[in-house]
Amino acid sequence: MVFPLEQLVEYDGNMYEITCAASRRAYQLSMMKDPEIEKNDGKVVSLAARQVFTHQIEFRLEA
Template identity: 80%
Template structure:
């Protein structure tokens, strides 16, 4: 799976929150040079989105 389109379509939460979480996670993965990036054909954003949508990572927005 390159990008979790089905999860995106079915998502009924705050779209800003999940977009922000995926964006921040993408940055983290690229800075850490995570080996999972290579397994995902170098696609950092889709890897981060998959991690967010499948609850592999927890996230919350701070006030």
């Protein structure tokens, strides 16, 4: 799976917020050594972005 560009282009929310969420999720996945990473050819950021855009995970930013 490559980076979900279609979903990124269609996204009409806060771009900073979604970027932070995907970045944090990518960090979590790499620290946990999630087996899903190998299924995604080692592409942690694209996996994290897909999870955020498809609402597999929920996120909120705290001030």
